[in-house]
Amino acid sequence: xxxxxxxxxxxxxxxxxxxxxxxxxxxxxxxxxxxxxxxxxxxxxxxxxxxxxxxxxxxxxxxxxxxxxxxxxxxxxxxxxxxxxxxxxxxxxxxxxxxxxxxxxxxxxxxxxxxxxxxxxxxxxxxxxxxxxxxxxxxxxxxxxxxxxxxxxxxxxxxxxxxxxxxxxxxxxxxxxxxxxxxxxxxxxxxxxxxxxxxxxxxxxxxxxxxxxxxxxxxxxxxxxxxxxxxxxxxxxxxxx
Amino acid sequence: xxxxxxxxxxxxxxxxxxxxxxxxxxxxxxxxxxxxxxxxxxxxxxxxxxxxxxxxxxxxxxxxxxxxxxxxxxxxxxxxxxxxxxxxxxxxxxxxxxxxxxxxxxxxxxxxxxxxxxxxxxxxxxxxxxxxxxxxxxxxxxxxxxxxxxxxxxxxxxxxxxxxxxxxxxxxxxxxxxxxxxxxxxxxxxxxxxxxxxxxxxxxxxxxxxxxxxxxxxxxxxxxxxxxxxxxxxxxxxxxxxxxxxxxxxxxxxxxxxxxxxxxxxxxxxxxxxxxxxxxxxxxxxxxxxxxxxxxxxxxxxxxxxxxxxxxxxxxxxxxxxxxxxxxxxxxxxxxxxxxxxxxxxxxxxxxxxxxxxxxxxxxxxxxxxxxxxxxxxxxxxxxxxxxxxxxxxxxxxxxxx
Ligand SMILES: Nc1ncnc2c1ncn2[C@@H]1O[C@H](COP(=O)(O)OP(=O)(O)OP(=O)(O)O)[C@@H](O)[C@H]1O
Ligand SMILES: [Mg+2]
Numbered sequence: 271x272x273x274x275x276x277x278x279x280x281x282x283x284x285x286x287x288x289x290x291x292x293x294x295x296x297x298x299x300x301x302x303x304x305x306x307x308x309x310x311x312x313x314x315x316x317x318x319x320x321x322x323x324x325x326x327x328x329x330x331x332x333x334x335x336x337x338x339x340x341x342x343x344x345x346x347x348x349x350x351x352x353x354x355x356x357x358x359x360x361x362x363x364x365x366x367x368x369x370x371x372x373x374x375x376x377x378x379x380x381x382x383x384x385x386x387x388x389x390x391x392x393x394x395x396x397x398x399x400x401x402x403x404x405x406x407x408x409x410x411x412x413x414x415x416x417x418x419x420x421x422x423x424x425x426x427x428x429x430x431x432x433x434x435x436x437x438x439x440x441x442x443x444x445x446x447x448x449x450x451x452x453x454x455x456x457x458x459x460x461x462x463x464x465x466x467x468x469x470x471x472x473x474x475x476x477x478x479x480x481x482x483x484x485x486x487x488x489x490x491x492x493x494x495x496x497x498x499x500x501x502x503x504x505x506x507x508x509x510x511x
Numbered sequence: 512x513x514x515x516x517x518x519x520x521x522x523x524x525x526x527x528x529x530x531x532x533x534x535x536x537x538x539x540x541x542x543x544x545x546x547x548x549x550x551x552x553x554x555x556x557x558x559x560x561x562x563x564x565x566x567x568x569x570x571x572x573x574x575x576x577x578x579x580x581x582x583x584x585x586x587x588x589x590x591x592x593x594x595x596x597x598x599x600x601x602x603x604x605x606x607x608x609x610x611x612x613x614x615x616x617x618x619x620x621x622x623x624x625x626x627x628x629x630x631x632x633x634x635x636x637x638x639x640x641x642x643x644x645x646x647x648x649x650x651x652x653x654x655x656x657x658x659x660x661x662x663x664x665x666x667x668x669x670x671x672x673x674x675x676x677x678x679x680x681x682x683x684x685x686x687x688x689x690x691x692x693x694x695x696x697x698x699x700x701x702x703x704x705x706x707x708x709x710x711x712x713x714x715x716x717x718x719x720x721x722x723x724x725x726x727x728x729x730x731x732x733x734x735x736x737x738x739x740x741x742x743x744x745x746x747x748x749x750x751x752x753x754x755x756x757x758x759x760x761x762x763x764x765x766x767x768x769x770x771x772x773x774x775x776x777x778x779x780x781x782x783x784x785x786x787x788x789x790x791x792x793x794x795x796x797x798x799x800x801x802x803x804x805x806x807x808x809x810x811x812x813x814x815x816x817x818x819x820x821x822x823x824x825x826x827x828x829x830x831x832x833x834x835x836x837x838x839x840x841x842x843x844x845x846x847x848x849x850x851x852x853x854x855x856x857x858x859x860x861x862x863x864x865x866x867x868x869x870x871x872x873x874x875x876x877x878x879x880x881x882x883x884x885x886x887x888x889x890x891x892x893x894x895x896x897x898x899x900x901x902x903x904x905x906x907x908x909x910x911x912x913x
Pocket of ligand 2: 329331
């Protein structure tokens, strides 16, 4: 059962994510919601993992923690060998910049910046020297070499998501986190985006993706099913080893 | 690199809301404009006073009727000084080299169809020397003309110019306050400007002025020239002694006249302009603060509107400081831009007021620098709180902000 949540027989150095007993609670007036209720799993380098589960089960909450947008209330989280669950503020910003590429359901591009400026932004925050050059290459990778100067409002939904993916990969992060990346796209555009993720995975990138689409989830190497803040595909014992 | 992109973004977001940005900058524009205009007018006024003093010469002492300040500089309403006082001072104080009674009035000047209002200065012939005037054309009046109350006039340069233009005024008849005078001379221009310019007046014998125009036995002023290098304080005290004796003022009693030297005049003038600039400066400072609050208000709105953008930036690696700098830069840009526009507005106002008021407002580079740096400080000060709020936003909450 362990194999469901942890890739078998990997040397320690090849784990990108190790999460143990992650807990996140929200207080809404009187009621306390345990959005994450002891989640443990690991992800190896180069894996493509789908996170599935019904609405409100805690998928986005998990993604936020994996993306270092905020610390868990309890539990251990080791990202690319660095323990990050106790970090906060600016240290987390550095970690995000260095290790994580986000792809959101609503694209989340900055409106008044051109495609290439959007893609450059993480490099600028990271203090990387040849930002324009690398941003161009990333846009070419996602097939938008001819749309560099367009602003988001001048691009289609699929194109916007490609820009967002270019922005996510431009820093060459340890993981790509995508929370329902096709949720705002029509069927065929969604398939194009999925094909792009397949390509990125084939190039050796680690991808963790929240999806409602069973077909998409089926194409991933592994699925983690969340129910009421817990991993529900069988294992109680979902620790790293 | 990041800085330039940040600046570019700040500029674009200001341009994206042009009207809103301009309205928010209005307070700064008005504040800076006011500072520039006020300082320019103040500096112009001060320069005018100093020009006057230079034109008068430093060994001039003036005796005015009444208490200092009680009747203002002109003190026309006090009737305490007489021609005999002037003669007594000249006779009894050895350092006093020249003395001229001054009976001042205002009147309509007329030459054919030309008309103008000017000062009439009833003086004696030594007045020219005391006040550093010289004759450009024609002659000064003579002792006998003064004694016999002859209706002769020596015109100031501007007065002559306005009444006669290109024509030769010498020997022409003009009417001053309804009395016909013969123009015998024109003074060389001193180049002073404004309503109290030394070039806009006519000198006539004081006897003529007092008898035929003003109808008074009292003087508005006695002008004295004292010897070069004499002790001003001592001479002043000697003059006061003479007058107190003549006016029978006992010890402990207040004088019914006051004596002024040029140093005092400069001091009074500068203290007046200083008070004036301080007053207007504080008004301008208040409007800058109001402008700053306007900027703070719009920056708070901007931060709320762009919560999601802040979340995105944080998600891709912006530190708190990056966000802080971004919004601070935006508010500084707004206040600095407002400052630049305000300087333009202030300079225009100063120029217009120069045209209208007749004396030149002087825009000093220092005041421009001062106003601009003040504007930038306002941007920093009032932009800081909204920027810090932006920087402190939680990335998860900011990202899910609708
Ligand atoms: N900021 C918050 N404050 C209070 N409760 C929250 C907050 N964020 C999430 N929750 C609660 O935590 C639970 C998990 O939410 P989460 O967004 O992770 O679900 P999800 O699996 O992503 O759902 P969906 O598929 O609809 O996106 C929900 O019950 C939700 O109401
Ligand atoms: Mg969700």
